[in-house]
Amino acid sequence: MSRLTVVFLVGAAAAAALLGAAVDAKIVDGLRAGFYNKTCPEAEGTIRDVVNSEIGMDRTIAAGIIRIFFHDCFITGCDASILLDETPSGDVPEKESSANGFTLHGLRTIDVAKSTIEAMCPNTVSCADILAFAARDAAVSAGLPWYDVTAGRRDGMRSNMDDLPGKMPAPGHQVPRLAELFAQHGMSQEDLVVLSGAHSIGGAHCFMFSNRLYGFSQGADIDPALEPAYAAQLRQVCPQPREEDDPEKAPKVSFDSRTAQELDNVYYSELLAGRGLLTSDDALIKDPETKKTVELFAANDALWQQKFAQAMQKLGALDVLVDTTQGQIRQQCRLVNTQTTQQTTQQTPQSTQESTQSQQPRRPGFGFGRFIPGFHGFF
Numbered sequence: 001m002s003r004l005t006v007v008f009l010v011g012a013a014a015a016a017a018l019l020g021a022a023v024d025a026k027i028v029d030g031l032r033a034g035f036y037n038k039t040c041p042e043a044e045g046t047i048r049d050v051v052n053s054e055i056g057m058d059r060t061i062a063a064g065i066i067r068i069f070f071h072d073c074f075i076t077g078c079d080a081s082i083l084l085d086e087t088p089s090g091d092v093p094e095k096e097s098s099a100n101g102f103t104l105h106g107l108r109t110i111d112v113a114k115s116t117i118e119a120m121c122p123n124t125v126s127c128a129d130i131l132a133f134a135a136r137d138a139a140v141s142a143g144l145p146w147y148d149v150t151a152g153r154r155d156g157m158r159s160n161m162d163d164l165p166g167k168m169p170a171p172g173h174q175v176p177r178l179a180e181l182f183a184q185h186g187m188s189q190e191d192l193v194v195l196s197g198a199h200s201i202g203g204a205h206c207f208m209f210s211n212r213l214y215g216f217s218q219g220a221d222i223d224p225a226l227e228p229a230y231a232a233q234l235r236q237v238c239p240q241p242r243e244e245d246d247p248e249k250a251p252k253v254s255f256d257s258r259t260a261q262e263l264d265n266v267y268y269s270e271l272l273a274g275r276g277l278l279t280s281d282d283a284l285i286k287d288p289e290t291k292k293t294v295e296l297f298a299a300n301d302a303l304w305q306q307k308f309a310q311a312m313q314k315l316g317a318l319d320v321l322v323d324t325t326q327g328q329i330r331q332q333c334r335l336v337n338t339q340t341t342q343q344t345t346q347q348t349p350q351s352t353q354e355s356t357q358s359q360q361p362r363r364p365g366f367g368f369g370r371f372i373p374g375f376h377g378f379f
């Protein structure tokens with residue numbers, strides 16, 4: 001068994017042990033439709049154009065953006081804390097967690113959207129709102145019908161990778177644990193099944209599920225829940241892990257081998273056919289209750305699409321900062337504005353003035369995508 005697999009299995013158990021320490025998140029009222037109608041009327045359209053143009057160059061970015069949004073909202077709410085490269089406190093940011101790291105995909109799109117918007121409407125549109133709009137645009141580009149995104153989120157000023165353990169679902173989790181983590185965020189078991197449908201697009205690196213392909217249990221080398229032909233295909237793409245493997249070079253496999261680029265309900269029929277990629281995907285058909293929901297969505301794409309849009313709206317309201325005494329409108333999504341200026345400029349969302357960018361020196365060698373497998377994070 002590779003070091004990564006061991007880290008993953010041991011870490012998942014450790015995360016489960018941290019259950020009692022988790023802090024509840026809540027759905028906050030206060031976001032509204034048309035929030036930028038007066039202050040930056042072109043914002044939504046511009047973000048959509050940027051997202052579509054980036055996805056036009058690389059379709060895989062759509063999945064990446066949706067995942068970034070989910071990971072942001074589940075940790076200290078939808079405050080763009082996942083986008084920070086560094087923090088004023090010196091805490092190692094969420095981005096560096098092994099649940100994120102190099103597996104985050106699409107960050108550049110958010111940077112491009114932000115710099116485009118800043119050139120049009122300086123200090124007005126938060127990174128958290130840009131991410132929420134971009135996640136919707138990514139979903140729509142992959143085939144989901146349009147849905148409205150309310151706005152008014154402010155950007156958080158802290159980000160700490162130590163916030164992830166015990167809050168973030170892991171690929172080895174079963175339904176009771178997944179449902180528990182969703183419940184901590186005010187999300188139902190149905191939301192869990194609905195939002196897992198995001199795995200209709202994008203993929204996972206082999207080390208996220210190789211424990212199912214090699215040395216699964218004493219009695220079975222391969223997870224018997226996997227359809228044999230599918231398991232054989234996966235083994236061809238994902239060789240047996242070795243200690244010296246570089247995780248960043250690990251192959252990535254599509255969750256949905258039939259319609260990998262379409263955000264549709266095929267994910268659910270694939271689950272029922274034993275072609276769920278992660279243990280956490282397959283778990284949805286092991287539990288009798290979630291299995292019923294899987295069957296429902298497998299039979300009704302329109303219903304799932306509608307529920308998915310609603311669940312994304314719910315996700316987007318988690319612990320949002322809407323009070324102007326909280327958070328800030330970051331000038332760059334990767335950096336907090338200076339704290340001194342921030343304290344003296346408590347502004348309305350309509351204001352066009354915000355504080356200036358952090359003058360703190362960046363730690364050497366610290367930046368986008370640094371990843372230390374297994375040292376910290378949710379595994």
Ligand code: HEM
Pocket residue numbers: 060062063064066067070103104105169170171172173178192195196198199201202203204205206208278280
């Ligand atoms: C229910 C528990 C969940 C678990 C355990 C989980 C875990 C994972 C893992 C391990 C990956 C592969 C990352 C990689 O190897 O690069 C992944 C990818 C992905 N996840 Fe989830 N996820 C869950 C729920 C969600 C939810 C709720 C969403 C969105 C609403 C989501 C959206 C995605 C997307 C779109 C990808 C593909 C990313 C890409 O290809 O760049 N996931 N997830």
